[in-house]
Amino acid sequence: MADLLTHVLAAYVVLTVASWRVDRITPQWVAVGMCGGAIPDLVKVDLVVDSMAVEGALGAPFTWSAVSTLGGVALVAGAIALAFGPRYRRRAYAYLVAGGALSLVLDGLRVYADGRAGPWLYPVTWWRPPTPSLYVTSDPRVLVVAVVAAAAVFAANRRFSRERTTE
Template sequence: MAEWVTHVLFGYVLFTVMSWFTGWIDQRWIAVAMIGSILPDLNRIELIASDELLTYLVGVPFAWWGIHTVGGVILLSGIGAFLLGTGSQRWRAFLSLLGGALSHMVIDLPQRYADGYMISSSYAFPVPFPRLPTPGWYVSSDRWVVLVAICVAFVVFVSDRYRETLAR
């Protein structure tokens, strides 16, 4: 669960800082980006409905891992954006969801994996992409990562409130 907190906080940080430089990102799109930062981990639904069960029920080979790819998050972002009313809202929702999801994927790249390589090749599926060596900065269960995310988010939160006070 700490991993999700980290992804949501970094989605908040990224889109709050981007809101300082763009006119269309406001609190609502920051919240949508925070939701988008969880999209790649929707592949964890496999814990409830396994690949084997769905393959049996549907009758064709099925796997949830495709959600944690660039194509998967583009598809999920499009579905999420389609739920909103107007064209400009759909476009902004798509960009916010996709931006949050891509921030999640970028944060996952430097994790430490048993074989010493990034999961970059699975992100690009079906396009062949080499697995690059990982710097191995952290494991997703490390507590210091969520502490860094909380500290950075707090600094951005205070800075954002200070900017709003100066703007008045």
């Protein structure tokens, strides 16, 4: 679960910092982007709902691992965006995909045994890019860095918001 929280906090940090320059990025849309950061981690649903059970119910081959790809993020983000009003669907979709893409980029930086990240660029390509092997998912220091960065951005954002309202 530290991986999921790290992805959500990373989306918060990136979108909040971007909101300092782009007025269209409001706190509500930052929250939507944070939800998008959790999309690739839906692959962990496999711990609760086995792929074989879904495969039996559908009568077709099924795997949860496709959710943790660019195509999976695009598809799930599209399904979630349908819950928004017609006026906001495109914007919601953009923020959901942005959060999900950031999550995939972070996953591409972690350690893999063979030195290559997963095929997270699917359906564009099956190519597995090399990974710099910067961190192990289970390392608690990664979560600590994410929490500290999010706390710093939160504090700076509060101060920045106060300065903006007093002008």
